[in-house]
Amino acid sequence: MPKRKSGNRGPVRSRVPYIKIVPPGPKARAWVNRDEQVLSQSVTRIYPLVIEKARGAMVEDVDGNRYLDFTAGIAVVATGHSHPEVVKAICEQAARFVHMSGTDFYYPAQVKLAEIMDRITPGKSPKRTFFSNSGTEAVEAAFKLARYQTRRPLMIAFQGAFHGRTMGALSLTASKAVQRRHFSPLVPGVTHVPYASCYRCPYGLTYPSCKMHCVNIIRDWYFKSLVPPEDVAAIVVEPIQGEGGVIVPPPEFLPMLADMAKEFGILLIADEVQTGMGRTGKMFAVEHWNVQPDIIAVGKGIASGLPMGATVASTDVMSWQAGSHANTFGGNPVACESALVTIELLQRNLVANAAKLGAYLLQELAKLKDRHRLIGDVRGKGLLIGIECVRDRETKEMAIQERNDIIQRCFRKGLLLLGCGQNVIRIVPPLLITRREADTALEILDAVFTDVEGG
Numbered sequence: 110m111p112k113r114k115s116g117n118r119g120p121v122r123s124r125v126p127y128i129k130i131v132p133p134g135p136k137a138r139a140w141v142n143r144d145e146q147v148l149s150q151s152v153t154r155i156y157p158l159v160i161e162k163a164r165g166a167m168v169e170d171v172d173g174n175r176y177l178d179f180t181a182g183i184a185v186v187a188t189g190h191s192h193p194e195v196v197k198a199i200c201e202q203a204a205r206f207v208h209m210s211g212t213d214f215y216y217p218a219q220v221k222l223a224e225i226m227d228r229i230t231p232g233k234s235p236k237r238t239f240f241s242n243s244g245t246e247a248v249e250a251a252f253k254l255a256r257y258q259t260r261r262p263l264m265i266a267f268q269g270a271f272h273g274r275t276m277g278a279l280s281l282t283a284s285k286a287v288q289r290r291h292f293s294p295l296v297p298g299v300t301h302v303p304y305a306s307c308y309r310c311p312y313g314l315t316y317p318s319c320k321m322h323c324v325n326i327i328r329d330w331y332f333k334s335l336v337p338p339e340d341v342a343a344i345v346v347e348p349i350q351g352e353g354g355v356i357v358p359p360p361e362f363l364p365m366l367a368d369m370a371k372e373f374g375i376l377l378i379a380d381e382v383q384t385g386m387g388r389t390g391k392m393f394a395v396e397h398w399n400v401q402p403d404i405i406a407v408g409k410g411i412a413s414g415l416p417m418g419a420t421v422a423s424t425d426v427m428s429w430q431a432g433s434h435a436n437t438f439g440g441n442p443v444a445c446e447s448a449l450v451t452i453e454l455l456q457r458n459l460v461a462n463a464a465k466l467g468a469y470l471l472q473e474l475a476k477l478k479d480r481h482r483l484i485g486d487v488r489g490k491g492l493l494i495g496i497e498c499v500r501d502r503e504t505k506e507m508a509i510q511e512r513n514d515i516i517q518r519c520f521r522k523g524l525l526l527l528g529c530g531q532n533v534i535r536i537v538p539p540l541l542i543t544r545r546e547a548d549t550a551l552e553i554l555d556a557v558f559t560d561v562e563g564g
């Protein structure tokens with residue numbers, strides 16, 4: 110392992126990570142116990158991290174442990190925790206007014222943000238934005254808009270997709286059975302087709318000699334046998350499947366899908382809730398493939414941690430009758446001010462940093478793969494990276510327990526990570542991470558993989 114300058118040196122007060130007491134410490138344990146009595150346990154906590162404060166890529170727990178955060182609160186705090194410019198904008202707007210309902214009244218922050226969304230989303234024709242409070246609501250609005258505009262009943266989504274948990278978005282989701290169990294009947298009319306998961310192709314084909322069977326099968330089989338294309342309102346796609354296991358499709362996939370959708374008058378909805386707002390090293394992931402979706406759904410990173418969803422479409426597509434879709438809190442002025450500063454910071458240097466540090470991490474993780482038999486694949490774009498854990502590289506037998514163990518051990522060493530798919534470690538740090546922080550994470554991962562492989 111080459112010597113790296115990690116953040117784990119220097120005076121104790123500035124060390125990150127810094128583990129004073131193996132987590133969970135006594136205060137964390139007490140909070141977890143109280144939580145279990147009163148909070149819905151349908152949520153998915155994977156380790157007992159109880160947070161006291163956070164700044165940049167550092168999170169401190171209630172027992173005084175400091176962690177390096179490579180989760181960004183599930184790919185949300187693009188600008189890092191409590192970025193001073195974001196906090197200032199939030200405080201100033203909160204002091205002016207906190208809420209007045211942007212669907213019934215007007216205020217400048219919402220208009221300014223929609224003007225910026227028009228400029229930064231792909232496509233030259235003028236666009237409009239519908240604001241909401243979460244990714245699932247952004248997808249829900251896209252779903253309704255597609256049906257409204259086309260007057261067609263059916264939707265196509267992808268196996269392995271995650272689009273959220275409200276009924277419409279959940280009907281498009283096909284990631285984990287637990288997310289759908291006992292909730293049927295869901296919204297009818299959704300067909301899930303195979304995604305371009307070349308690393309585990311459902312047809313056993315090899316790219317590029319497969320000639321993009323995964324797109325052609327929609328046209329050649331689904332459209333002819335199951336889903337008449339003239340009844341399809343939209344194809345909903347994550348440009349990179351995030352929750353499904355950080356699956357980057359081959360270069361032809363999205364352009365072919367966009368062409369096919371156009372040919373049949375089907376709208377293309379890009380769910381950029383996780384991939385958008387600079388995460389992949391471009392403002393929107395579809396830009397990697399020069400694709401212009403008809404509708405884009407955004408969430409997570411847009412407002413640096415304040416709840417916000419945004420559904421963006423051309424003025425032609427987003428022309429629906431007053432009263433057909435609205436909400437109370439969407440486009441909240443405090444969230445809008447936070448988003449305005451977030452986008453400024455993204456454009457100033459964070460998108461470029463995501464591209465640079467992402468390339469560095471991918472390169473260094475590829476070296477880790479050479480040394481660790483448990484690593485089957487390293488993939489991603491920008492700072493959306495997946496490390497696939499396998500017991501056997503040939504058979505791709507999944508190392509699910511080992512993946513879980515690695516995440517737990519990293520937590521105890523002060524590196525916060527999340528999983529995705531069944532056997533993938535998801536790396537989604539704030540977009541402001543430094544080379545030193547990347548090196549610290551690599552050092553911890555290297556040590557933990559060594560331990561797990563040895564034990």
Ligand SMILES: Cc1ncc(COP(=O)(O)O)c(C=O)c1O
Pocket residue numbers: 243244245246248271272273274347351352380381382383384408409
């Ligand atoms: C691609 C994608 N779409 C939609 C959602 C749902 O977003 P939210 O949890 O904010 O409702 C997520 C959340 O992980 C996501 O990754």
